[in-house]
Amino acid sequence: MNRSKATATPADRPGPVRTPAARAAAAIARRWPTVLGIVLAAALAGEGSIEGGELILVVAGLTYLVTAVLDRPGAVWAVLAVLLVLGAGARLLGIEPWLALASVAIAATAVGLVRGQLRRPGLFRLQLPQALAVVTVVVAAQYGGPQLAGALVAAALIGHAVWDVVHWRADRVVARPLAEFCAVFDALLAVAIIALLIG
Template sequence: MTRSSAPSRTLPAIAHRWPTLLGLGFATLSLLDFEDGRSLGFVVFLAALIYLGTAVLGKPGTVWALFIVSTVAWVVLDKLGIDPWPGLIGGAISLIVLGLAGGLLRQPLLTAAQVPAMLVFGGAAVLALTLSPQAGGFLVAAALIGHAVQDVLVWRAKQVVARSLAEFCMVLDFILGAGIVALSL
């Protein structure tokens, strides 16, 4: 291999990892203005909500659209000074009811697991808001790392959501969780 051919082979390998790079970018931006780990609880709540929504729809390819819509909605509500938590919680309850009514629990294990995952990860994010900054931050960090484990399982199984989003989410969740712990100590 000549020196001139090395970059052309490297670029496609890097381009193939765009979800990892995007996750690193989002995590870095999120941790740059870190003050309180509780404030990042919305990330794990949205992750669980997006996974649940995708499972209810039964179409893994819709996950990026759900991610974009939910992220834009969060930013817009935040900029307008509107508390997004009531809407998020209402959305989660609605999706759980739709999922249960639609037989989501009779789906393959990873798909069915999105109902309890929403309850656990979403509940942790909401509970963290009621705790002290340090305790709440550690709870959010644990939930993010726990969701990163789920991301790995979903990525490996090629189920529930598109693999690209699972890869993005596993990087984002793990780095945010570890970052919260490191910055809180």
């Protein structure tokens, strides 16, 4: 037997040649939450971005709270969708989203405290304070002029983007793709609001 010719292992064999388009498509498929965040932030940027940012803040804060109470990270996309529909529907009816979603927040808080999810250590225990902080910022924005409202909303969005990154790194409470999407979306929407304020 001729041992001079080594047998090629699967790792030695060259893989299929991928075109630049195929590599780009694969990268997008891996980072689809980031792409989704960029697309939606671009769609929401503009004259209505401050009001849109207020709605996003309320929904984001409540999404984390409700998902923590459910203790099912994979349910976060469904929770987000339901809260967006409720918030947007309230706005169409001329009702402030934070007022319309207050009953959901109160019910989720009561259930979470009784069942213990919101008393668990770590990120679970911090969900109620973060939701209260978000609502406080949104309510304060109602009583300021456009500049103050925009500055408050932009600052809160940046803060929530950091909150998203913390959850992404911990891989707790919400599904990681949602945390990635929210981090990108919140940060870019904050940049759009700041650009609107100084433009």
